[in-house]
Amino acid sequence: MKENEVPQDEDLLKVTREIQYALDENGNYVQIKSTGWDIKNDILKQAWEIVDDESEAARLLVLNGEKSPIYFYMKKNLLDISTLASYMGMFKFRVKRHLKPTVFAKLSEQILERYASVFEISISELKKVPETKISLSNEKI
């Protein structure tokens, strides 16, 4: 890759730029700062769209009364039951139970507080899901 071939596409990193190694006109390697590359941007965007879709499916299940809001926040935070359980310091089966709306309704403030802090939201947010589909792919990118 030559110096002028280093992609400078849409600025996806926003807060920083990334270093790429490329050849200058004398054939020596130099560090070039790049703002981003469309190929990568597309892939990343896709990855967040998948999270959006899975969160939406989860949100509908919660609204339907089939799952507790924890299920939605788990999906939104790209977690699975075992990872969430290790963040909570609990066995998986307990977390699994908490995904049932009936069990969730009876959870103590303490447990709710722990979930809320893992998801970095308030307890009142934890008790409901957003009214519309979330769009992390637009928010983050």
Next chain:
Amino acid sequence: MQQNQNTDFEISGFKHNMSAHCENGVTSNLLNFNNIQLSEAMVFGIGSGLFFSYMPFIKLNGIPVSSYRPLPGAIFKRTARRMGVHVKSCIFRNPEKAMNELNRVLAEGKPVGMVVGVYHLKYFPPAFRFHFNAHNLVAFGRTNGSYIISDPVMETQVLLDNEDLKKVRFAKGTAEPKGKMYFVDKILGKPDLKLAIIKGITQTCSHMLTIPIPMFGVKGIRFLAKRMRNWQKKLGERKAALYMAQLVRMQEEIGTGGAGFRFMYAAFLQETAQIFENPTFAQLSAEMTKIGDLWREFAILAGRISKNRISADDSYNKAADLLMIIADKEEKLFRELDSVIKSKNL
């Protein structure tokens, strides 16, 4: 020891430099602090940072992980050892102990490298904040109760408060960092740069060529190519596209992997040619640049496949064919490099 706990200080002499790959950057910055001046490319070469593995049974979000690097921490450990530097590294069960130990070492005036997860890393580019647990950064001071952090991915130094740092050091999920921290303990002797380079290249060649399991090195690339041909049939259109997307992500995310690593290794070979005054390394560097360009081509192809979810045509086969070409070229290159490094008239 404890008096520094709440006072502001910054370890003087530590310089934050950006790099393409986090662990190289951390290593280079930590060694530079100890008066061993190595560029990122040199660290990458000496620490044998180039690798390939495809183990379909290790999954992230249900999708197999291909890896273009050795285990996190390996580059630092190897580079330090080969440069005659004694390092200490430890993991923890208890987060409080992990933070206390960090404070203790910082108070001794030593910058500390750490492995962290990026999902909760507050200052990190939001688009990249997935549950990826093998990121590296250095703490080198405190101000207003926050740690002064040198993250090689960022253009300037940043701050992280106690709780945030604790959270990322104890991120959960695949490959948990377990509070891992590492630092230079003492310098053992005067480093022999040429010997270090020879050791680094020898290990890279051996790992890319001779591991007798078909999932690693050049064989790993071929293994992946072979599996790829069946993805559509085996997984269906949607899942196959996801597999492809994950491959590109692992390959091109912030300086790690495919093309980026090849260009970096080419830069290392170029520096090596000057140090040994041997033009053969420069030729191999040029060859490596070409291979890097092929990896870029592969990323473009794979990206297109996963975006359009093209069916009918044989794009998966085309991508696999390209990987086979890359594998052949890399095998040839590393064999040549290996024979150069082993020859007596270096």
